[in-house]
Amino acid sequence: MIHITIDNRPLELRDDERLNCIEAARRVGIEIPHYCWHPGLSVVASCRMCLIEYGMTNQATGQVEMMPKLVPACQTPAVDGSVVVTNSVKVARARAMVEEGLLLDHPIDCPICDKAGECLLQDYHFQYGQDERRADVRPFTSRRRDIGDVTLFVDRCILCSRCVRFVREVSGTSELYVSGRGAHEEIDVVEGFPLANNLSGNVVDLCPVGALGDKDFLYKQRVWYLKRHAAVCTGCSAGCSIWIEENHDRIYRLKPRENLAVNRWWICNEGRYGYPHVHNPERLLLPRRREGDTVTTPDWTKLPRELGERLRGAGRMAAVLSPFLTVEEAFLLCQYARSIDPEAVLVLGPVPVVGEDEVFPGGFTIRAEKCPNRRGVEEVLLASSGGLRTLESLLDELDRLPFGAIWVAGGYRQPWIDEPTAQRLARADVLVVQDLFPSPLSELATYALPSAAFAEREGSYVNYADQLQTAARGVRPPAGVRTEGSLLWELLSRERMYRASSVLEDVARAIGYFAPAAKGVGPTGIDLRANLLA
Amino acid sequence: MKPNDPDIRWVKEPPMGPTGKTYLSLFLGGFTTTLKHLVSKKKTIPFPDRHYECPDPLIYRGVHRLNRDDQGRVKCVACFLCSTACPAYCIDIVAAESPWPDREKYPESFTIDELRCIYCGMCEEACPVDAIELTSLFDLSGKSREEMIFDKEKLLAVYDMTKDAEPRRTAGRPPTPPRDTGGPS
Numbered sequence: 034m035i036h037i038t039i040d041n042r043p044l045e046l047r048d049d050e051r052l053n054c055i056e057a058a059r060r061v062g063i064e065i066p067h068y069c070w071h072p073g074l075s076v077v078a079s080c081r082m083c084l085i086e087y088g089m090t091n092q093a094t095g096q097v098e099m100m101p102k103l104v105p106a107c108q109t110p111a112v113d114g115s116v117v118v119t120n121s122v123k124v125a126r127a128r129a130m131v132e133e134g135l136l137l138d139h140p141i142d143c144p145i146c147d148k149a150g151e152c153l154l155q156d157y158h159f160q161y162g163q164d165e166r167r168a169d170v171r172p173f174t175s176r177r178r179d180i181g182d183v184t185l186f187v188d189r190c191i192l193c194s195r196c197v198r199f200v201r202e203v204s205g206t207s208e209l210y211v212s213g214r215g216a217h218e219e220i221d222v223v224e225g226f227p228l229a230n231n232l233s234g235n236v237v238d239l240c241p242v243g244a245l246g247d248k249d250f251l252y253k254q255r256v257w258y259l260k261r262h263a264a265v266c267t268g269c270s271a272g273c274s275i276w277i278e279e280n281h282d283r284i285y286r287l288k289p290r291e292n293l294a295v296n297r298w299w300i301c302n303e304g305r306y307g308y309p310h311v312h313n314p315e316r317l318l319l320p321r322r323r324e325g326d327t328v329t330t331p332d333w334t335k336l337p338r339e340l341g342e343r344l345r346g347a348g349r350m351a352a353v354l355s356p357f358l359t360v361e362e363a364f365l366l367c368q369y370a371r372s373i374d375p376e377a378v379l380v381l382g383p384v385p386v387v388g389e390d391e392v393f394p395g396g397f398t399i400r401a402e403k404c405p406n407r408r409g410v411e412e413v414l415l416a417s418s419g420g421l422r423t424l425e426s427l428l429d430e431l432d433r434l435p436f437g438a439i440w441v442a443g444g445y446r447q448p449w450i451d452e453p454t455a456q457r458l459a460r461a462d463v464l465v466v467q468d469l470f471p472s473p474l475s476e477l478a479t480y481a482l483p484s485a486a487f488a489e490r491e492g493s494y495v496n497y498a499d500q501l502q503t504a505a506r507g508v509r510p511p512a513g514v515r516t517e518g519s520l521l522w523e524l525l526s527r528e529r530m531y532r533a534s535s536v537l538e539d540v541a542r543a544i545g546y547f548a549p550a551a552k553g554v555g556p557t558g559i560d561l562r563a564n565l566l567a
Numbered sequence: 568m569k570p571n572d573p574d575i576r577w578v579k580e581p582p583m584g585p586t587g588k589t590y591l592s593l594f595l596g597g598f599t600t601t602l603k604h605l606v607s608k609k610k611t612i613p614f615p616d617r618h619y620e621c622p623d624p625l626i627y628r629g630v631h632r633l634n635r636d637d638q639g640r641v642k643c644v645a646c647f648l649c650s651t652a653c654p655a656y657c658i659d660i661v662a663a664e665s666p667w668p669d670r671e672k673y674p675e676s677f678t679i680d681e682l683r684c685i686y687c688g689m690c691e692e693a694c695p696v697d698a699i700e701l702t703s704l705f706d707l708s709g710k711s712r713e714e715m716i717f718d719k720e721k722l723l724a725v726y727d728m729t730k731d732a733e734p735r736r737t738a739g740r741p742p743t744p745p746r747d748t749g750g751p752s
Contacts, residue, residue, distance in 0.1 A: 144646030144695045145672040174671060252662040252672055255647045 038090075039063055039117045046111065054106035054117050055083055065119055066128060066157045068241045069193040070107035073298045073395075074202060078105040080193050082157065084127045085109070086118035103127055125161065132162035138216065139242075140188045141172040148243030150256040154191065181208065181227025182302070183237055183245050185220060190244035192218050196236035203299065203395030204232040220244070231391060231399060234305040235298075238288060247286065249306055254285045263290060263556060264504040265494050267357065267405035267487040268304040271398060272496030274557065275300060277308075277488050277507030284308045284488055284508060292557045295500055301391075301399045310446050310486065311508070316469055317483035319513040324479075331480075333515060337523045340465065340480065341373075347463045348437025350374035351427055354414065355382035356404035357444035358517065359492025360501070360547065361536040363410045365521035366442055367417035372525065373438075378430065379414050380422040381407075382442070383449055400497060403447075405487070409495035416544040428457050436461045442517060443468030443475075444484045450474045467517055485516040491533040492518060493554065495561065501550055502558030503533070615706070624703035624733050628686045631679050631717070632725035634698050634735055640667065641723060642698035645674040649690035649699050657683035658690060677719040681707060700736065702729045 035046040039054075042061045046052065053076070055065045068080035083106040088099035097116050103123065111117075118124065135154065143149040175188040197209045197220065208228040212221040222228055228236070237247045259278040266273040266287070273296035276288040287308055289300040310316075322331045331339065344350065352370040354363050370377040384407050391399040415421055439461040443449065446469065455473035458464060466478035475481040488507035495501045510516060522531035534553075541551035549559050568575065586592050612619055621627045634642045645662035657680040665673035691700050702725060709715045717725075 142671070144648065145644050149646075174669065177671070252645070252664060255651070257651065258647075 035111070035113045037111050037113075037115045037117065040120050044111075052111045054085060054087070054109045054111050054115070057111035057115075058106070058117065058119060063119055065106045066153075066161060067107055068153060068157075068191060069195060071195055071198075071239060071298070074195060074198045074239075076108050077194060077198070078108040080131070080191065081105065082128065082131050083107050084131075085124055086121055088116040088118075090114035090116060128157070128161040129163050132158050133167070135191050136162075136166065137168050137170060138188065139191070140175040140186075142175055142189075146186075146189065146243035147246055147251060147256070148189075148240070152243060153241035178221075179227075180220075180222045181229045182233035182248070183228060184248055184251065186244050186246060187219055189242050190220055191242050192220070193241055195239040195241070196220065196245060199232075199236055199239055200228070200230070203235070203393060203397060204230045205394030206230040209236070231301050231303065232299060232393060232397060234302045235289065235300070238298075250286045254280060259285060261288070262505045262507040264488065264507055265405065265502045266300060266304040266307075267494065268301070268307045268403065269400035270402040270404060270407060270497040271296065271400045272405055272494050272500065272502055273300045273304055274502065275304065279488075279508050282508040284311055290556075292502075294557050294560065295496065295502070296397070299395075299397050301397070303399060307446075308488065310469070311488050313470075315471070316486075316511075317471060317475060317481060317514075318511055320483065321475075321481040322479070323477075323481070333513075336480075337520065341524060343463050343479075344373050344438045344440075344465070347461075348374075349376070349378075349434070350438045350440070351378040351380065351431075351436050351461075352440040353380055353382045353424055353427065353442065353458075354410050355441075355443050355445060356384050356407040356410050357446075357487075358406060358410055358442055359490065359494060359504075359533065360406065360409040360413060360540055361492045361533045362442070362490075362517045362521060363406075363413040364417075364540045364543070365518065365525060365536065366440070367413055369521055369524050370440060371417065378422070378427060378436075379418045380424055380427045381410060381414055383424055385445065385447065385449065402497065405496070406494040408497065408499060409493065409501070412495070412544065412546045413540070416546070424454075428454065431457055431460060438463040438465070440465045441467070441474060441478075442484075443472070444517070445469065448472060482520070483514040485510045485514055489514070490516045490518060493533065493537055493550070499561040500558050501547070501554060501561050503537070503554045619705070621703040621705075625736060627703035627705070628688045628701040630681065630702050630704040630707050630725055631684075631690070631722055632700055632702050632729060633677060633719060633722035634700060634726050635723060640670075641673060641677070641719065642696055643674045643677060643694075644670070644696055644698070645672050645677075646695060648693040648695060652689040652693035654687060654689065655683050655685045657681075674719060677722065679717045679722065680715070681717055682712060682715045697735060700733075702733055704729065 035048060037044045037057055039058050039061050040063060044057060044061050055067055055070060058065050065083045065085060067083040069077055070083060084103040085106045086099060087104045087109055088097045090097050092114060149155060175186040178185045178187055194211060197211060200209045201207050208222050208226055209220055212219050237245045258280045260280065261276040261278045264275050264277045266275045274290035274292035276290050277284055278286050278288060287305050289296060289298055291298050319330050320333065320336060322329045350370055350373050352366055354366060367379055370379060385403040386401050387403050388401050390401050411421055439458055443466060450472050452473045455477055458474060459477035464478045465480045466475045467482045467484040468475050469484050469486060489510040491504060491506045493501050493503045518533060519531040537550055541547045546561060549561055636642045645660055647660055650658035650660055659678045660674050661676040662672055663675035665671060688701055
């Protein structure tokens with residue numbers, strides 16, 4: 034056991050825990066302010082904001098011997114016998130001086146700075162800074178420089194070098210460097226080599242001040258209007274934890290959510306800037322019924338009953354489940370198909386794969402498989418039908434034996450089906466298609482139903498490594514769109530509202546693979562492999 | 568609380584004297600006030616033939632205006648502090664990168680719903696650049712709701728209309744251009 038004292042509060046750590054003083058203080062609920070330290074990056078101890086008084090207990094005498102000077106907490110390991118003082122006058126004065134020093138060179142253009150509201154410089158100044166500014170420095174407009182994927186406000190920078198360390202250690206692309214010396218230090222890129230890599234958006238999150246601006250988000254919204262919802266990125270099979278930040282049902286940005294089991298602190302640009310399809314006006318936004326050549330818009334309130342009658346009267350049924358469905362929706366769809374036709378054929382829709390996995394030196398991987406839930410849907414299908422079949426095998430069977438009804442749950446972000454395949458599926462008497470965007474298949478469908486985008490539905494996804502995570506609903510779907518889950522819930526004539534968490538409990542009871550989810554899923558998800566090993 | 572609660576202390580009205588019973592003293596007191604006003608200078612203004620003269624137009628909270636800077640451009644920097652402070656949620660701003668080299672951000676659109684506004688003056692208090700101010704115009708009327716939603720041009724026009732009678736309360740510094748730090752850039 035490691036015994037530490039922080040502000041007279043005792044803390045015990047396991048012998049194998051190697052924490053610095055910032056992390057150790059967090060355990061007892063004391064926040065040590067810091068700019069340059071980040072758990073995912075190397076330690077430089079350059080900002081001096083985390084200075085603390087540090088001492089060591091002499092094991093022989095029991096006396097505490099304090100170091101004469103303040104030490105940076107980020108660089109000081111919390112070893113056995115450490116004594117940390119963060120609430121002394123000396124520490125408070127050091128923090129105030131660091132704040133004053135940083136603000137000497139700062140433009141203080143908070144009113145037009147996108148970071149205002151979530152800026153560490155603001156927060157720490159409010160908490161630890163002095164009331165008055167002694168230097169006679171007037172606010173000025175920051176110089177701005179385009180450095181590639183993001184925009185740099187040169188004078189707002191406090192030279193914490195987090196971004197520089199990120200591009201060296203995590204993305205491994207090393208575009209950014211610190212030019213100049215002393216007061217002339219600036220973040221810069223070499224001419225002709227702009228910041229351009231698939232993780233570049235993370236430097237904006239890392240920046241503790243408003244120096245690095247997201248070009249996509251710049252001036253769109255003030256951060257204090259945004260509401261955040263814990264969700265899962267559905268861009269690839271890595272299933273990164275994200276925050277959906279929205280205001281009035283419009284997504285303004287996606288941010289990584291710390292999850293050491295999946296994405297650590299980062300997300301890729303593909304996921305970060307992959308949300309605009311949610312607000313794409315070309316989406317299917319109303320249900321459509323096609324009878325011969327006449328197309329009508331059915332009423333959502335009457336549609337479930339009508340669908341049930343049509344499907345029940347059609348005969349043999351097949352369902353195509355896309356890997357974009359949540360576990361709960363896949364489970365309900367399998368149940369529904371089986372309730373109509375106990376012999377229903379259940380198949381996995383096409384799994385989009387683009388290129389190859391992109392692995393970064395820091396360990397971050399962008400998966401080639403561009404769907405969030407292949408593993409989850411596979412396991413639901415395995416449990417429901419005893420075997421895993423693909424769309425190809427369904428098409429082969431379709432050539433031999435006619436099907437009465439086919440339900441295709443799509444939800445793909447990209448075009449996914451070609452005209453000939455759609456024609457073959459359309460041979461069924463009743464073809465129900467749920468999809469995000471119009472496709473050859475939705476044009477031929479008897480019922481083309483709009484599908485909810487990832488941010489509009491709640492549910493669980495299982496990533497490539499069998500990590501199950503739940504996502505909350507970020508925004509409400511547009512009027513005229515019903516989420517797959519709530520529609521299936523009504524089709525199954527279940528009572529009350531559709532709630533993904535209660536369906537997941539049913540899934541966990543019914544399918545052994547999902548059994549660990551029965552006890553609830555935390556914010557970082559649960560590893561389903563642990564169950565398989567047991 | 569019940570009437571027999573021990574915390575309630577019941578007080579009896581004092582009995583009226585002979586003067587009180589005749590109401591004479593009270594009648595005389597009240598009628599004196601009436602007579603005083605009958606002969607004093609009349610305060611009623613025959614609006615709209617005559618307009619109310621605001622004793623201090625600088626502190627009156629009437630229709631908003633958007634001030635212009637020295638070059639005639641909108642002074643607002645689209646920081647959203649007014650719409651954040653607004654208790655009636657009547658200010659809607661769309662920010663954009665400014666088309667001018669010496670300014671970073673400006674309001675692409677700036678609308679105030681004058682019908683929704685409660686004229687509390689929080690917006691002008693919140694403004695860091697003294698761009699939004701309340702004028703002494705109080706007789707605001709319109710024929711439709713749409714007409715009462717003031718956009719940027721209309722708010723700037725209010726400034727042009729009132730700038731001579733009601734100068735800006737603070738001169739306001741123009742934003743300092745980027746500093747030359749002397750180092751390599």
